[in-house]
Amino acid sequence: MGTKNTKRYKDRHERKEMIFRGILYLSSVGILLLLIGFFVSLPLDAFESIRKFGIGFAFTRIWDPVAGNFGALVFIVGTLVTSCIALVLSIPFSISIALFLGEYFREGIVSTFLKSAVELLAGIPSIIYGFWGIFVLVPIVIDLEMKLMVINDRILPYGVGILTASVVLTVMIIPYSASIAREVITLVPTDLKEAAYSLGATRFEVIRRVVLPAARSGIIAGIVLSLGRALGETMAITMLIGNANRLPDKLLSLANIFVPINTMASVIANEFAEATDSLHRSSLIYVGLLLFLITMVINITGRYIIKKTSVSIDE
Amino acid sequence: MKASSTGYRIIKDKLFISGVVLFSFLSIVPLLLILFYIIKNGIAVINWDFLTQLPRPMGEEGGGIINAIVGTLMLIVIACLVSVPVGVTAGIYLNEYRTGKIAESVRMAVEVIMGIPSIIIGIIAYTWIVIPLGSFSALSGGVALAIMMLPVIIKSTEETLKLVPNTLREASLALGVPYSTTIIKVIIPAGLSGIITGILLGVARVAGETAPLLFTAFGNPFMNYNILEPVNSLPLLIFVYATSPYQEWHSLAWGASLVLVVFVLLMNFITKLVTRR
Amino acid sequence: MKRIFLMVCLASLVVLLAGTGCVGENKLLGAGATFPQPLYSKMFDAYYNQFKIKINYQGIGSGAGIEQLTKKTVDFGATDSFMTDEDLKNAAAEIIHVPIALGAVSVTYNLPTNPQIRLSRDILASIFLGTISQWDDEAIAALNADIDLPALPITIVHRSDGSGTTAIFTEYLSKISPEWATTVGRGKEVSWPAGLGAKGNPGVAGQIKQIPGSIGYVELIYALENEMPIAEIQNKKGNYVMPSLESTKLSADVPVPDDTRVLLADTDSEQGYPITGLTWVIVYREQSYDGRSQDKAKSLVDLLWWMTHEGQDYCEPLKYAPIPESVVDKAAKIIKSMTYEGVPIMQ
Numbered sequence: 001m002g003t004k005n006t007k008r009y010k011d012r013h014e015r016k017e018m019i020f021r022g023i024l025y026l027s028s029v030g031i032l033l034l035l036i037g038f039f040v041s042l043p044l045d046a047f048e049s050i051r052k053f054g055i056g057f058a059f060t061r062i063w064d065p066v067a068g069n070f071g072a073l074v075f076i077v078g079t080l081v082t083s084c085i086a087l088v089l090s091i092p093f094s095i096s097i098a099l100f101l102g103e104y105f106r107e108g109i110v111s112t113f114l115k116s117a118v119e120l121l122a123g124i125p126s127i128i129y130g131f132w133g134i135f136v137l138v139p140i141v142i143d144l145e146m147k148l149m150v151i152n153d154r155i156l157p158y159g160v161g162i163l164t165a166s167v168v169l170t171v172m173i174i175p176y177s178a179s180i181a182r183e184v185i186t187l188v189p190t191d192l193k194e195a196a197y198s199l200g201a202t203r204f205e206v207i208r209r210v211v212l213p214a215a216r217s218g219i220i221a222g223i224v225l226s227l228g229r230a231l232g233e234t235m236a237i238t239m240l241i242g243n244a245n246r247l248p249d250k251l252l253s254l255a256n257i258f259v260p261i262n263t264m265a266s267v268i269a270n271e272f273a274e275a276t277d278s279l280h281r282s283s284l285i286y287v288g289l290l291l292f293l294i295t296m297v298i299n300i301t302g303r304y305i306i307k308k309t310s311v312s313i314d315e
Numbered sequence: 316m317k318a319s320s321t322g323y324r325i326i327k328d329k330l331f332i333s334g335v336v337l338f339s340f341l342s343i344v345p346l347l348l349i350l351f352y353i354i355k356n357g358i359a360v361i362n363w364d365f366l367t368q369l370p371r372p373m374g375e376e377g378g379g380i381i382n383a384i385v386g387t388l389m390l391i392v393i394a395c396l397v398s399v400p401v402g403v404t405a406g407i408y409l410n411e412y413r414t415g416k417i418a419e420s421v422r423m424a425v426e427v428i429m430g431i432p433s434i435i436i437g438i439i440a441y442t443w444i445v446i447p448l449g450s451f452s453a454l455s456g457g458v459a460l461a462i463m464m465l466p467v468i469i470k471s472t473e474e475t476l477k478l479v480p481n482t483l484r485e486a487s488l489a490l491g492v493p494y495s496t497t498i499i500k501v502i503i504p505a506g507l508s509g510i511i512t513g514i515l516l517g518v519a520r521v522a523g524e525t526a527p528l529l530f531t532a533f534g535n536p537f538m539n540y541n542i543l544e545p546v547n548s549l550p551l552l553i554f555v556y557a558t559s560p561y562q563e564w565h566s567l568a569w570g571a572s573l574v575l576v577v578f579v580l581l582m583n584f585i586t587k588l589v590t591r592r
Numbered sequence: 593m594k595r596i597f598l599m600v601c602l603a604s605l606v607v608l609l610a611g612t613g614c615v616g617e618n619k620l621l622g623a624g625a626t627f628p629q630p631l632y633s634k635m636f637d638a639y640y641n642q643f644k645i646k647i648n649y650q651g652i653g654s655g656a657g658i659e660q661l662t663k664k665t666v667d668f669g670a671t672d673s674f675m676t677d678e679d680l681k682n683a684a685a686e687i688i689h690v691p692i693a694l695g696a697v698s699v700t701y702n703l704p705t706n707p708q709i710r711l712s713r714d715i716l717a718s719i720f721l722g723t724i725s726q727w728d729d730e731a732i733a734a735l736n737a738d739i740d741l742p743a744l745p746i747t748i749v750h751r752s753d754g755s756g757t758t759a760i761f762t763e764y765l766s767k768i769s770p771e772w773a774t775t776v777g778r779g780k781e782v783s784w785p786a787g788l789g790a791k792g793n794p795g796v797a798g799q800i801k802q803i804p805g806s807i808g809y810v811e812l813i814y815a816l817e818n819e820m821p822i823a824e825i826q827n828k829k830g831n832y833v834m835p836s837l838e839s840t841k842l843s844a845d846v847p848v849p850d851d852t853r854v855l856l857a858d859t860d861s862e863q864g865y866p867i868t869g870l871t872w873v874i875v876y877r878e879q880s881y882d883g884r885s886q887d888k889a890k891s892l893v894d895l896l897w898w899m900t901h902e903g904q905d906y907c908e909p910l911k912y913a914p915i916p917e918s919v920v921d922k923a924a925k926i927i928k929s930m931t932y933e934g935v936p937i938m939q
Contacts, residue, residue: 013493020495024411027404028421031469034462035424038431041439065754066777096338104335116587117343123579124349125523125550128572131557132349138802146804149745156747158788159802171345204328232432234526243752243789260788262752265432269526270791272434273653274754274780276679288435295430303426372634373910449882450621450665533623534650536633545621545648555651558792559630560817 038292046286048279057283058290063245065271070283072290074247078261079291082162082241083230085257086169087223094174094226095219098181103211104203106186122175130239133168138240145258154255160242161260168240169230176226177219184218185211217305224302228295234265241266264291350576357573360566366574370536370552373561380571382538386453386546387578390532391518393457393542398464399514405465406472406510407498421469429466436462437527445531453539453546456532460524464517471513475506508589515589519582523575525550549575620892622649624657624670626792627695627756627811628871631912632670635903645891654756655780661687661874664882667892672756672871673780674853685881688930689872690896690923691852693904694913696812696840697761697867699823702800703727707739710824710832717769719746719807721776722786727805744805748787749796754780757793760869761809764857809867812840813911827866828858839865840913852922870915873899880933889932896927897938 043050049057053070060071097118105111138159145157188211196206212219242260245267262270264287275281364379371378405421412418440459445451479502487497503510528534533545534555549571556568622632629651636647652660654671661669662683674689699711711719715731718724724731728741751758759780766773776782790799793814800806800820812835815822824832833839843864848854856868873896879889900915900923907914915923930937 017493017495020498024404024408025417027401028408028417030401031405031421031424031428031465032417034465035427037443038428038435038439041442042435045438045442062783064783065781066779066783093338093342096335097342099335100339104332114339114343116583117346119583120580121343121346123519123523123583124346125572125575125579127523127525127550127553127557128349128353128576131572132345132352134798134802135352136348142802142804156745157803157805158747160788160790160799171342174342202324202328204331205324207331228430232430234432234434238752238791239795243791244787245783245789262789265434268432268434270753270789271781272438272656273529274655276655276658276780285438288432288438291432292430292435295432296427299426299430300423303423372637373630445665446663529652530656533648533652535648536636537646537648545650555629558626558794560793560811560814561630562817564630 042285042289042292046282046289049282049286052279053283053286057286061247063267065275065277065280068277068279070280070286072264072287074245075262075264075267075287076290076294077247078162078241079231079263079265079294081261082166082169082237082263083227085162085166086173086230087227089166089170090174090177090226091223093170094178094181094222097174097178098185098219099207099211101178102182102185103207118175118178121171126172126233126235127239129168129172130236133164133236133240137164137167141258148258152255154253155258158242158258158260160240161258162241163257165237165241165263168236169233172233172236173226173230176229177222180222180225181215181219184215184222187218188214217308221302221305224298224305228298228302231291231295231298232265234269237263238266238269243267243270264288353569353573353576356566356569357571360570361573365567365570369538370567373559373564378567380549380552380567380574382535383547383549383552383571384574385538385540386532386535387522387548387550389453389540389542389546390457390460390528390548391522393453394460394464394521395514395518397458397461398468398517402465402468402513402517403472403503403510406469406513407476407503409469409473410476411498425466425469428462429470432526433463433524434526437530440527441530448543450543451531451533451545453532453542453544456528456546456548457542459527459531460521463521463524463527464514467517467520468510468513471516472506472510475509475513476502478509479505511589512586515582515586519579519586522579522582523550525554549578618645618891620645620647620667620888620895621665622647622668622670622873623652623660623666624874625654625672625756625871626651627672628670628693628912630813631693631907631910634906634910635899638906639895639898639903643894645895647895653754655754658874661876667875667888668896669874670872671874672869673759674870674872675874686877687874688877688926689852689874690900690926691870691872691915691919692899693871693907694840694844694856694915695757695760695869695871696835696843696865696913697757697764697809697869698812698815698835699807699809699825699867700797700800700815700820701807701823702802702804703744703821704742704804706821707736708821708824709736709739710826711735712826713768716825717765717772720748720765720786721769721772722748725786742805747803747806748784749799749803749806749808750784750787750789751781751792751796752789753791755792756780756869756871757809757811758782760857760867763855763869764867767858812836816911825866827864828860829862831863833863833865835865835867837908837911837913839863840868841916843868844870844913844916844919848919848922850922850925852919852926868913870919875930877929878931878934879937880931886932886937889930889937893927893930893937896930897924900924900927 058072061073062069062071101111141164142157142159145155148155192210193206196210243262244260245262248256248259268284268288272284364377367381368379409418436459440455444455487501528548528551534551535545535547539546553568553571556564632649657669657671660666725746727744733741762778762782766778790796793810796808796810797814797818800808824834827833842861843856843859845861858866904914928938
């Protein structure tokens with residue numbers, strides 16, 4: 001009887017374990033299914049546009065809802081240009097913050113304050129960044145443009161445009177790259193640094209020759225991941241990009257930094273509500289699909305780099 | 316080697332640290348400016364009525380945003396009910412099966428979902444839930460937000476559990492405690508603060524979202540507790556009031572922005588308290 | 593800790609489910625145009641106080657309003673550009689348009705000291721085509737001889753989001769300029785030859801206020817509320833007219849077809865403002881679809897009747913122009929044509 005009870009207990013017990021593992025498995029597979037769902041749903045909704053314009057959609061610069069001609073080139077260029085400028089602008093700031101918190105002042109009231117402030121920066125809703133940009137940044141840019149108008153007659157006092165949007169985007173992505181960079185910088189082995197100090201290196205030299213090289217790929221990964229974030233940013237950019245669905249005439253000119261353009265996420269947010277025409281609607285979803293793919297490629301690249309980093313730190 | 320004279324090197328060192336401090340504090344200037352604007356414009360309209368009454372139409376004194384506050388809370392509760400169980404269990408799975416093929420692809424999927432623009436998530440939730448159910452609803456809005464929260468929860472759960480010492484698990488298993496009980500009674504409590512942090516971060520991420528709610532939660536001028544009917548939310552209300560022609564509504568939008576920002580800050584603050592423990 | 597967490601979960605679940613049971617018939621759902629949203633929210637609040645019927649209206653855009661009505665997720669849609677014959681043919685059942693109010697699109701600008709300027713048909717079209725690009729252009733100076741125009745470049749600000757406002761404005765430009773009609777055309781969004789786009793009326797208004805030398809178009813309410821300068825526009829009869837509630841109302845004083853689907857732009861009216869349009873509520877003529885109750889159909893018809901009659905009193909305080917008598921009569925006929933299982937709902 002004792003063995004029977006034990007067996008029953010064991011059966012029940014095993015069933016419980018099975019169920020438990022099953023639940024874990026199911027939720028993980030659920031995540032995969034969710035992603036697959038996106039992959040099925042988006043192309044279906046964009047089908048009409050994909051069939052009509054094919055892959056050339058991504059290389060056509062016309063976006064004319066009246067004539068029913070659509071191409072996403074302007075938005076792709078706008079998205080990549082603003083994101084890349086923001087990325088470059090954010091690097092000195094995010095690395096400074098990372099060094100400040102991860103190397104110079106790991107503890108103390110000031111660093112706690114800075115750390116919370118940077119986290120708050122990540123928590124401010126996008127639409128509020130947009131408001132701030134309009135009230136604070138735009139007048140400054142207009143002033144700048146009025147002064148530059150004399151030098152280059154292609155500069156008009158728009159206030160909004162690539163520069164304004166990029167600056168706000170910079171502020172928005174700093175917390176992301178900073179927090180990843182801080183983590184890798186903290187992980188740089190102390191014995192490495194101590195070896196350098198014992199050779200008489202200054203702190204700056206240690207950072208430049210030891211810390212940054214050791215943390216390099218992690219920092220790059222953080223930057224790439226924040227690029228993924230910048231690409232999809234919508235509300236703030238919509239308010240500051242100038243929403244002009246055309247490319248400037250002379251592409252390679254510095255005056256273009258002030259030109260209004262449009263981004264992929266922003267054109268969807270702008271036009272989706274009023275798009276009654278089914279081709280227009282599916283073209284917008286096609287833009288969304290492209291954005292989804294671009295973000296995915298960038299995120300995978302970031303992951304790949306992080307994976308390589310974690311190996312190099314273990315060594 | 317003239318350049319490496321000690322004096323010069325020390326100056327360079329000092330310059331560098333000044334640069335680091337300068338850039339670090341420059342980057343929080345925007346935060347202070349933003350908070351300043353919101354508080355300056357928002358504080359004037361906030362009073363007890365503003366927090367407890369329904370909105371009034373244009374041209375009438377008073378009125379509040381209670382429907383949006385309740386709606387936002389409702390959306391967040393729904394989003395948590397959907398995303399927390401799935402997210403935490405998936406996070407446990409990733410921690411338990413670190414190198415498996417499924418785990419690797421789930422990790423990838425999490426990154427990709429993290430990067431999907433919020434408006435696309437709104438469109439998807441509209442296609443998957445609003446159309447089949449035939450109406451806009453708090454449920455569909457909550458699910459859209461849940462999709463946005465999932466990656467945050469999964470990632471933080473996995474990261475936290477990774478830090479739980481293996482000895483704890485081994486000790487428990489060695490005592491003959493079954494696997495599931497070990498996880499539920501030993502591993503999860505050990506990483507609880509990290510998991511809660513992840514949930515709160517997720518909430519902070521979605522609390523300010525407008526785009527995914529336009530075609531899902533929809534908005535509602537009345538009080539509603541039914542999850543199958545539309546509800547209002549703070550970002551939606553800010554969006555409508557800020558785009559209206561009337562000055563009075565603009566100040567209401569600032570007031571609502573202040574409430575929203577305070578809510579997000581509170582979330583961050585609670586996160587801090589939890590992680591400190 | 594865990595028990596508390598579980599309790600919280602259970603409690604919230606119970607609260608959420610508790611609300612699910614009570615779906616009342618005294619509720620109506622509408623969505624669409626953002627332009628009349630302040631007016632509708634005022635009207636529906638008054639209606640609730642009087643008849644205790646809750647109407648939830650959300651401004652998600654005219655296009656989305658039409659889309660939601662065809663997908664049957666709302667009881668009524670609202671739009672400020674009417675559905676085309678093709679749209680109507682593609683719909684599952686017959687959709688009718690009920691006119692509610694009139695809107696005017698004003699041309700507003702930002703110049704030093706903001707003088708009152710007037711713009712002829714040619715000049716307006718040339719500016720938006722980009723062929724006149726300076727404020728001190730001879731044509732503008734000749735028409736506004738008493739004003740000292742600055743040597744500023746003209747910056748055009750247009751809507752970036754699809755909008756009924758843009759539809760009305762480009763409709764007018766297409767009527768006054770053959771070149772505009774062929775190169776750009778009319779629509780809720782067009783491919784603009786020049787300028788920058790801003791989201792929504794407030795976006796455009798805000799942009800114009802900030803950029804010296806800018807010009808753009810916004811709904812009249814926004815220009816009035818923001819105290820922006822408004823240009824006098826030349827109408828078909830050659831008169832220069834300021835947009836106002838009166839001149840807007842006059843613009844609709846022309847023969848309107850029975851289904852009220854009419855473009856008012858470039859009105860024949862003598863003193864009418866030429867850039868105006870109607871805003872409509874759209875519903876299915878036959879109300880017994882998707883198992884809807886007769887009560888619901890009845891309350892929808894009552895609401896539409898009220899909006900086009902007593903409700904019109906709420907227009908002017910909010911600076912919307914009410915529809916003229918002749919159009920009210922047409923609207924009444926349209927509402928009376930609504931049926932439930934083939935039987936007219938309103939006798």
